[in-house]
Amino acid sequence: MIRALLSFLGYVALALGGLGIFLPLLPTTPFLLLAAFCFLRGSPRMHAWLMSHRILGPYIRDFQAGRGIPLRSKCIALALMWPSLALSASIMPVPWARWFLLIPGIGVTIYLWRLPTRPGGAADRPDPPPDQISRE
Template identity: 55%
Template structure:
């Protein structure tokens, strides 16, 4: 099971890193999943992730405060709406797909904004 947890943690880490650049992929949940999987399978990888210069603060900040910084909330919600509104207006060829993009933007915004704000 340890090998499976390590591999799933690596996959989750990859998705988390991709989420930094892709607005539809969340970063923190995937990094938290990686940390949880590696905590159970590889203390060395877990400590590496928590002490990583760029990725560690995402995890430590969320674990300590259960909150998202205001700047991150603003950027995340803005990118979600810019991306999905563009898709709804210029990519979707049928009305129901455009509506799906808008509903997805609303759901993602609600999810992001549902966390406490850390200033």
């Protein structure tokens, strides 16, 4: 029963993380980390798939290992987030509420810049095979 619940939560977190790629105020990384955690205990097959995913896997593994994220990824995230927040503020019907969009914008900016910066991109180094990934 608990495995089924964790698998379900993993799928929900994965879906929210996927939506977060396209929606400016929905975070991607925390949901992907939650999905990895849930799948680790609920669905080993989905955990292996997520960790060996060509795009998402290296970022999750690097984040979990404390190696940080590439500077390029930080810059892209901020370059997409701030214009999205500005667009959201411009169409916000309540003028005084526009200022509240600064809270997540500043918070995410500080969070990203405090993360360790790993040189290069995820493709700059070979990834270990999925069966050799640490499951701590």
